[in-house]
Amino acid sequence: MNRVFAVAAVVIRELIRRKDFYVLFVLTAAITLLMGSITFFNEDDIARYVKEICLLLIWLATLVIAVTTAGRQLPAEKESRTIFPLLAKPISRTEVLAGKFLGCWLAVGITLIVFYLFFGVISLAREHELPLVNYLQAVWLHWLMLGIVAALALLGSLLMTPAANLSIVILAVIGIWTVGEFLNRVAAKAGGVSGWLIYAVYYAIPHLEIFDIRERIIHGWEPVPWGAVILASGYALVYMAMLLAAAALLFRRKPLT
Amino acid sequence: MDTTLRVNHLRVEYPAPSEPGGVKLAVNDLSFEVRRGEVFGFLGPNGAGKTTTMNVLLGYVNATGGSAELFGVDVRQPIARQRIGYLPELTYYYRFLTAEELLRFYARIFGLNHHTASRRIDELLKLVELDGVRRRPIRTYSKGMQQRVGLAQALINDPDLLLLDEPTSGLDPIGRMKVREIIQRLQQQGKTVFFSSHELGEVETVCNRVAILHQGCVQEQGHVSDLVAKYQCDLEQVFLKVVGYPSPPRHE
Amino acid sequence: MRRPALILLLLCAGSLALTGWVLRQDALRGRDQAKSALAVLLGDGRRLFANHFLAKADAYFHRGRYPSLFEVAEKQAGNHLVESLGSEGGDAGHVQGPECDHSAGPGEEAHAHDEACEHAEPSGGPDDWIARLAARFEPDRHVHLEGDEDKEMLPWVKLAVEMDPHNVDAYAVGGYWLREMGKTREAEAFLREAQRNNPDSCEIYFELGRLTELTTQDWGKAGRLYRLALVKWQAANAKLEKPDLIALAQILGRSAKVHEAQGEYEAALQDYTLLKRVSPSPEAVQRLIDQLQKRMAEVRSPKSER
Ligand SMILES: Nc1ncnc2c1ncn2[C@@H]1O[C@H](COP(=O)(O)OP(=O)(O)O)[C@@H](O)[C@H]1O
Numbered sequence: 053m054n055r056v057f058a059v060a061a062v063v064i065r066e067l068i069r070r071k072d073f074y075v076l077f078v079l080t081a082a083i084t085l086l087m088g089s090i091t092f093f094n095e096d097d098i099a100r101y102v103k104e105i106c107l108l109l110i111w112l113a114t115l116v117i118a119v120t121t122a123g124r125q126l127p128a129e130k131e132s133r134t135i136f137p138l139l140a141k142p143i144s145r146t147e148v149l150a151g152k153f154l155g156c157w158l159a160v161g162i163t164l165i166v167f168y169l170f171f172g173v174i175s176l177a178r179e180h181e182l183p184l185v186n187y188l189q190a191v192w193l194h195w196l197m198l199g200i201v202a203a204l205a206l207l208g209s210l211l212m213t214p215a216a217n218l219s220i221v222i223l224a225v226i227g228i229w230t231v232g233e234f235l236n237r238v239a240a241k242a243g244g245v246s247g248w249l250i251y252a253v254y255y256a257i258p259h260l261e262i263f264d265i266r267e268r269i270i271h272g273w274e275p276v277p278w279g280a281v282i283l284a285s286g287y288a289l290v291y292m293a294m295l296l297a298a299a300a301l302l303f304r305r306k307p308l309t
Numbered sequence: 310m311d312t313t314l315r316v317n318h319l320r321v322e323y324p325a326p327s328e329p330g331g332v333k334l335a336v337n338d339l340s341f342e343v344r345r346g347e348v349f350g351f352l353g354p355n356g357a358g359k360t361t362t363m364n365v366l367l368g369y370v371n372a373t374g375g376s377a378e379l380f381g382v383d384v385r386q387p388i389a390r391q392r393i394g395y396l397p398e399l400t401y402y403y404r405f406l407t408a409e410e411l412l413r414f415y416a417r418i419f420g421l422n423h424h425t426a427s428r429r430i431d432e433l434l435k436l437v438e439l440d441g442v443r444r445r446p447i448r449t450y451s452k453g454m455q456q457r458v459g460l461a462q463a464l465i466n467d468p469d470l471l472l473l474d475e476p477t478s479g480l481d482p483i484g485r486m487k488v489r490e491i492i493q494r495l496q497q498q499g500k501t502v503f504f505s506s507h508e509l510g511e512v513e514t515v516c517n518r519v520a521i522l523h524q525g526c527v528q529e530q531g532h533v534s535d536l537v538a539k540y541q542c543d544l545e546q547v548f549l550k551v552v553g554y555p556s557p558p559r560h561e
Numbered sequence: 562m563r564r565p566a567l568i569l570l571l572l573c574a575g576s577l578a579l580t581g582w583v584l585r586q587d588a589l590r591g592r593d594q595a596k597s598a599l600a601v602l603l604g605d606g607r608r609l610f611a612n613h614f615l616a617k618a619d620a621y622f623h624r625g626r627y628p629s630l631f632e633v634a635e636k637q638a639g640n641h642l643v644e645s646l647g648s649e650g651g652d653a654g655h656v657q658g659p660e661c662d663h664s665a666g667p668g669e670e671a672h673a674h675d676e677a678c679e680h681a682e683p684s685g686g687p688d689d690w691i692a693r694l695a696a697r698f699e700p701d702r703h704v705h706l707e708g709d710e711d712k713e714m715l716p717w718v719k720l721a722v723e724m725d726p727h728n729v730d731a732y733a734v735g736g737y738w739l740r741e742m743g744k745t746r747e748a749e750a751f752l753r754e755a756q757r758n759n760p761d762s763c764e765i766y767f768e769l770g771r772l773t774e775l776t777t778q779d780w781g782k783a784g785r786l787y788r789l790a791l792v793k794w795q796a797a798n799a800k801l802e803k804p805d806l807i808a809l810a811q812i813l814g815r816s817a818k819v820h821e822a823q824g825e826y827e828a829a830l831q832d833y834t835l836l837k838r839v840s841p842s843p844e845a846v847q848r849l850i851d852q853l854q855k856r857m858a859e860v861r862s863p864k865s866e867r
């Protein structure tokens with residue numbers, strides 16, 4: 053386990069020392085503040101659209117960070133050939149993969165905390181209240197979602213070139229966000245063989261949209277029932293485990309040279 | 310004397326759609342042994358199959374035929390690599406880490422405790438003369454410094470056997486001399502060193518024995534002095550003869 | 562390798578930033594350039610954005626509950642706007658309520674109606690375990706904004722017309738809500754801007770009429786605006802195969818009321834008679850006609866007695 057953590061620590065260090073994260077954070081903050089500075093119809097204190105824009109930017113920025121960080125790990129090891137001295141040491145490929153994933157997931161978690169702190173400040177300044185429980189739920193669910201995304205990107209990096217992986221994972225994620233929850237209806241409408249196929253896709257894909265409680269946060273709804281949060285956490289962990297197991301199988305067999 | 314490394318009728322094929330037969334034969338019926346405490350030079354021109362052999366020893370590439378053992382254990386077993394240090398050719402270490410952080414990372418993988426790791430790191434950074442720049446990111450290092458970082462990481466676990474793949478390639482004369490000195494110092498400490506090279510000047514001075522590889526086969530092996538005596542010329546000319554290169558006229 | 566996505570995000574972010582900048586410039590300069598830099602930049606996609614923003618305003622009205630594509634489709638196929646031409650008839654409160662119809666606006670009737678919908682099944686789709694789990698994370702009750710929360714919708718209306726100054730619905734919705742919030746000056750300015758950008762729209766004249774009616778009680782002016790609205794409606798719908806009868810019914814309904822308020826019973830009766838022919842609930846209109854005729858008789862009879 054110590055070996056897994058050692059690998060993870062390097063991933064986190066990399067994220068902290070790269071510029072991407074800072075660029076995205078500054079952009080998010082700047083756009084939010086700019087949008088927040090507009091007055092509509094001489095009405096001050098309009099809060100929700102600022103929260104919405106800020107959250108949208110956070111979702112996009114952290115998606116990009118998660119996919120690029122996770123998708124880059126193994127190809128970069130191969131490209132810089134660091135995988136050779138690493139695997140010459142007493143560490144298995146599965147441990148390397150686990151460490152890479154853990155590092156990405158933790159790094160994304162740190163990113164999320166920074167971004168949501170900014171969001172909290174904006175929300176506090178605008179609405180003069182800070183529903184902590186709701187925000188904690190939002191961060192937690194968002195983190196689970198990005199865990200699935202990171203596992204997906206890690207798996208994809210073993211199957212595709214980095215550029216293809218990046219675009220396909222981002223497209224898939226945005227596709228699931230937007231239409232994932234409707235596939236069952238489409239299937240019901242389509243019927244027949246195609247209906248069954250669409251149902252199969254519906255049940256196979258990780259339903260990332262579940263983890264999106266932005267509307268509740270923006271419009272000040274009460275927290276999600278904890279039972280549902282626990283269920284969703286289990287759901288996310290199962291998907292992460294499956295994706296990582298597939299990645300581990302692939303990585304173990306993949307020739308290095 | 311015990312055998313630290315043994316390669317027996319090793320054969321390695323790469324899938325290569327462009328070649329006739331669909332495979333590229335990189336190593337063909339290769340056999341040699343490295344004994345404990347030896348510095349063994351693994352010589353051959355580019356493309357001879359040196360890196361491929363190293364890759365088999367490290368378990369990165371599976372042999373098509375034959376066998377290879379480290380400390381009497383088949384290389385396919387991960388335990389075989391417990392006591393080795395490896396310096397790959399042309400590696401760009403994590404550029405965002407400092408030399409100290411890099412070594413600490415590898416120490417953690419070996420499960421060294423913090424105190425032992427710190428001591429080792431201090432020793433090694435002194436040995437490879439990077440003590441003064443230990444807190445600078447590797448990104449800012451010259452090629453020679455990067456190669457010495459590589460040497461330091463290969464030694465982090467105080468290994469009994471060192472596999473060095475072209476440790477001096479791309480270095481200037483001073484860099485090479487430093488690497489040579491380090492190899493000699495390791496031998497004095499009783500380590501076994503197996504290193505590949507296509508440059509011969511350095512080999513003569515540090516190696517006990519050499520094997521000369523050409524197109525995947527060992528053409529000649531033995532003590533440097535025996536070979537020189539046998540062919541009546543220096544190692545460079547032995548090398549050229551063995552790989553079938555017409556020897557230049559001798560100036561007496 | 563990570564460049565494309567970064568560039569994509571930068572572009573998204575950039576366009577958002579530009580929106581903000583353009584809006585700010587407009588605000589600072591005192592506005593009106595129908596063709597703002599942003600509009601040119603985004604080309605036709607801006608109409609899509611405008612509709613999206615308008616849908617967002619509607620979702621904001623429901624505290625974040627979006628009508629899904631399916632709900633919108635079902636609605637268009639099924640219970641299309643059953644106009645209740647009561648006292649508040651025909652306000653453009655919001656355009657696309659989910660499964661419930663709010664076209665009556667927040668009048669008394671509307672509230673009763675909403676309560677009936679409050680516990681309606683959220684989406685009415687297939688009921689599998691994923692859908693059931695997902696439903697617990699979404700806003701799951703049908704509620705509306707309360708008190709001064711109304712203002713939260715305004716940015717999206719503004720962004721919608723900024724994207725597409727010809728989005729008459731957005732102007733109508735915005736005008737309605739500004740009026741509801743008592744921001745009559747802003748409502749007036751907004752609708753005037755709408756009129757400049759859409760001089761041929763009957764909806765805008767109608768909204769201006771409603772605003773005049775409610776804020777100035779100047780029935781004469783309101784009536785003139787409704788008359789203009791009718792003219793515009795005629796021009797736009799005369800040759801259409803399926804004329805927009807709902808818009809016509811709205812205008813006629815208000816026009817009749819205004820005539821009635823001014824004591825112009827004959828004109829009101831004329832409007833009602835027309836309305837009865839186009840309204841989806843002619844019985845209701847007939848009742849209004851009966852009432853009006855009773856009033857007319859009352860007015861006439863004392864004369865004849867004399
Ligand atoms: N992954 C590979 N696929 C196909 N051919 C390879 C691969 N790696 C090396 N080779 C070929 O095998 C031969 C030996 O290569 P290598 O062991 O790298 O030589 P050296 O290290 O002695 O220069 C070369 O002809 C090289 O082209």
Ligand SMILES: [Mg+2]
Pocket residue numbers: 359360361398
């Ligand atoms: Mg080589």
